[in-house]
Amino acid sequence: MxxxxxxxxxxxxxxxxxxxxxxxxxxxxxxxxxxxxxxxxxxxxxxxxxxxxxxxxxxxxxxxxxxxxxxxxxxxxxxxxxxxxxxxxxxxxxxxxxxxxxxxxxxxxxxxxNGCLDLAQVEGLSDLIEAETEAQRRQAMRVLSGAVGARAEGWRRQLIRAAALIEATIDFADEDVPVDVTPEVTALLDAVTADLRAEAEGAKVSERIRDGFEVAIVGLPNAGKSTLLNALAGREAAITSEHAGTTRDVIEVRMDLAGLPVTILDTAGLRETEDAVEAIGVERALTRARAADLRVFLISDDGLPDGLAPLPDDIVLRGKADAGGGVSGKTGAGVADLIARVSAILETRAAGAAVVTRERHRLAILRAVTALESARAEVLNGADRAELAAEDMRHAIRALDSLVGRVDVEHLLGEIFASFCIGK
Structure with a gap:
């Protein structure tokens, strides 16, 4: 070498x-x-x-x-x-x-x-190098320390135990097996499946910590959205004007809120318009706002904009507090309280993060869940389906092995290592 x-x-x-x-x-x-x-x-x-x-x-x-x-x-x-x-x-x-x-x-x-790191640890190292906030650093360190591999190995042991019990019934099919293994096997499958489902759900949050949460500021034209964005950014990130429709495209500002990576989106004022360019901006605003993790609605006497309704966690405030109540980017009134509310909501969501952190991890876990659901059904269908159940369990184990790079990952390595610097 x-x-x-x-x-x-x-x-x-x-x-x-x-x-x-x-x-x-x-x-x-x-x-x-x-x-x-x-x-x-x-x-x-x-x-x-x-x-x-x-x-x-x-x-x-x-x-x-x-x-x-x-x-x-x-x-x-x-x-x-x-x-x-x-x-x-x-x-x-x-x-x-x-x-x-x-x-x-x-x-x-x-x-x-050389076996010094598994693939998940390699990804954790990549994330650690790229970490910009405290939450990203902590999450990357957890993965780099081997947390994904440890969880995967625990699930793997339980599935190997379940598969061994089922295969014992195949090996001794012509003899009387004194113990019915079905209860223990289904209990093992149920426990692993429940863990995997929880991890798959939490992986979405982990990925947001890696890539950043998005918070969209939305409202009618001239509601004070761009002025608020500038106040949050601490600089003139967006052009402000008394003329409605000044913001035509989505403007993004990256921030660190309570250790979490957050991108604040200033969107075009939501209204019906005959201006073709403004109409494109409105459509983009709606698309990004709907996809955002959280929305801050700035309202005026005209109320909420059409076409977008607040979700339970969304924040609704009166814009231009210098004109009476709510939040104002111009005077700073209510800005600190808004930051605290946004931070608290996102911190609560981040608490649900899983050990796994990437879409690749989530898809591998979902493959394992599908295989385990099939295995459980075959176990309950009787001893003559034992071979099918055992094969399904092997598929699940193989999916979990792909988490840490034991199998099926060679095609990923070029993409993963391309993101590293030369000296790493």
Missing amino acids: DTIFALASARGRAGVAVIRISGPLAWDVVRDLSGTLPEPRLASLRLLRDGAEVLDQALVLCFAAGASFTGEQVAEFHLHGSTATVAAVLRVLGDRPGLRMAEAGEFTRRALE
Whole structure:
């Protein structure tokens, strides 16, 4: 296998830059550039030399195969973070036979292939790198720590037990089996199925934490929506005007509310119009508002807009509080209370998040549920259907195995690792 290397820290000038090397020649590189090999996991200050030329004074770390991130021999050079220093060391490494620059996500892919991470943990690592809010960080850390794999292994054990009981009745079909296994098998199937259904439902919330909740500000034209958006954003994100119909398209502002990623949508005023461009804006506003996780209705003396009714959790307020009550982006009245209400509603929803976090996870779980429902029906249909029940259980186990990358995931790996940086 090739030995790979890459800059593992951000590009550009910095106090420290980290170059990571992984593969069978990693420690040889350390010996050649620094003279001696440090004790594994012990940072040592060394001069790095290319022949007679001193490249840098750096901290050098070595990790043994089986005790590193990739599972291979790994070395790290913690350099002074100038672009010239980094370029010089990368040039020297690139000139060595047997070494090559890593591809995007290749370090993590090797960790997967060497059994150091399962596929769900790889996805958790990707999410952690991309995390912008505290909720995203916590969720990503939970997945990276192996929570998905632990749950999947628990379900798998129960299903293997159920399948073993059923297959015992097949193996001894010509003999008297003294114990009816049906009650224990159905109890196991029911318990796993209930867990899986709850996870599938909670996965929708987990995915919103990953991708962000959407909150749409809706109302009639000139209700103060754009002014409120600007107040929430703390900048002039939207053009405001006393002329109705100024907002033609959906304007988005990304925010962190109580640690949750939230996109606030300023939508076109909802009204009947003969202006073709405004009509497109109104239609887009309705589409995005209906799909949003939460809507804030700004009302005036003319009431609520037609074509969109508030749902139970939606917030209805009088707009332009400077004209009397409600919320005002212009004066700031009621804005803090609105943020608190939105945060409280979304925090309550986020509490229902599952361990699984992606649509891929949810679909695998739903495949397992379908197989288990079929298995239960076959079990109840009698001993002559036992082989079909056992096969359904194997399908369910296979679906759960795909969660952590044991089966059926090779076609996903390119897409997953393409999102990683070169040094990860």
